Amino acid sequence: MSDITDPGLAEAGVRRIDWADRSMPVLRRIRSRFRDEKPLAGLRIAACMHVTTETANLLLTLKAGGAEVAVASSNPLSTQDDTAAALVADGIAVFARAGVDMDTYYRHIHQALDLAPHLVVDDGCDLVNILHTERADLLEGVTGGCEGTTTGVIRLHQMAREGALRFPVVAVNDTATKHMFDNRYGTGQSTLDGIVRATNILIAGKTVVIAGFGYCGRGLAERARGLGARVVVTEIDPVKALDALMQGYRVEPMAQAAGHGDVFITVTGNRDVIRAEHLTVMKDGAILANSGHFDVEIDVRALQSLAVDVLRVRAQADEYVLADGRRLVLLAEGRLVNLSAAEGHPAAVMDMSFADQALTCEWLATAAPTLPPGVHQVPESIDSEVARLKLASMSITLDTLTPDQEDYLSSWRSGS
CATH class of the missing domain: 3.40.50.1480 (Adenosylhomocysteinase-like)
Incomplete structure (x- = not known):
């Protein structure tokens, strides 16, 4: 059955x-x-x-x-x-x-x-x-x-x-x-694939805000920068934030990034990463996408409460019209954009x-x-x-340890 x-x-x-x-x-x-x-x-x-x-x-x-x-x-x-x-x-x-x-x-x-x-x-x-x-x-x-x-x-x-x-x-x-393949290379490519399929936007020149700098966030940041985006990272972990900063990304809290981002992508595994206070300051036409597993990272109910109208503008893109005339575009209903708007x-x-x-x-x-x-x-x-x-x-072969190298690695007696 x-x-x-x-x-x-x-x-x-x-x-x-x-x-x-x-x-x-x-x-x-x-x-x-x-x-x-x-x-x-x-x-x-x-x-x-x-x-x-x-x-x-x-x-x-x-x-x-x-x-x-x-x-x-x-x-x-x-x-x-x-x-x-x-x-x-x-x-x-x-x-x-x-x-x-x-x-x-x-x-x-x-x-x-x-x-x-x-x-x-x-x-x-x-x-x-x-x-x-x-x-x-x-x-x-x-x-x-x-x-x-x-x-x-x-x-x-x-x-x-x-x-x-x-x-x-x-x-x-x-x-x-x-982690290496799926989270980093897979999420990095497939998420941007989903966003482009859903919107047909040009990534180059956009400010892309990535919430979370784990393996998925790193992959996303690399691919977005490779396509010409200005990348901003938001984080709660000081070590990951430092890593992002040293890789050349701008690091800001979401409250600050919300006002100037063009595309927002959540990959944190947590809920309410983008909330009402962020939505109220976003620029007209800002795009919201989620690549975390569940549809809780963007507070969709808050977005609905702020909207006076909702229009389906493309197959996986809903435009929320706010009272002041600004339009925020939510992709794939806040669900996994790489699987909902693309093929994963x-x-x-x-x-x-x-x-x-x-x-x-x-x-x-x-x-x-x-x-x-x-x-x-x-x-x-x-x-x-x-x-x-x-x-x-992939027809790749590796070096192997010589007996002397194995002995050296297994002994504490050999010094410099």
Whole structure:
């Protein structure tokens, strides 16, 4: 049983999934091994993820490993309906349709959980949250899970601190390969791609205000500057703010940046980063975009209360007309602009993130029963293996240590 928009879109979805697969050589190698070894045989896996062509290749890898898989979308606007249809045709239960309301969004998560999973794969912690609050009857059968977003990891740590988390969850988001590729290079490119598709603006010459200078913010700042923007960074962390400053970016509080920014992008994992006091001083035509996981970083309700009219000016751009005549443009309803107005990260980026996910699921298949409830890191060997496979797919070779070098590094007796 599934809930998708149109099964007739499957053929088009297969073509697009295959296209993405061409840029995902690491996951393809893992899928080939999984098909032979069946490391996930007998396991049921429920996922809450963006239903895109890249995610499809991960889900097909888990299925190739012998798992029974069900997926719900982790964002009401990010589902690619043809991809969903292709997955259903390939035997994966999919509960996702583009543009659903919030009631349907949560119903889909419940339907994916009806699989009674052994393992869960989450983006944003909504599935794990519902497991603990509304579907606790299933917890006894869940041995472990993976989380792929910064927002989700933050929520998991909060659950763990309160003693609420009942099974081990691996923070796949925190691996070096995921941070490097997905957060930095992926978010940097795909967010600007979404903004340009939604608005067709010229980035060069604009003042782009980036809220948050973690890996995502760094990637965004690099790409925006590369396109000719003047970049302003807002931060609450003094170390990250200093890093931004030393990289040549202007660092200001949002209250100051709000008055002169042209484009505002939030990537913090927190709520109400752009609030009413900021909206009231923004210039006419300012563009608001969010690339954090949930639609809480921009206070959309405050924007609605300030507006006297709202106009849909482009497919993913709503113009809020304020009482004084100023117009503020909100993209993708404040949701993830890179997935709602574009196609998310390039497949070559997601290749590494989803390779991390696949190998972590394989590891959890045997390791989960030995792990205590809480947030765990991906074993370093998995991170290194993903990087090694990626380099191999790009025909890159590395130096190796000589015996003398190994002896030198392992001894404290050798001095200068």
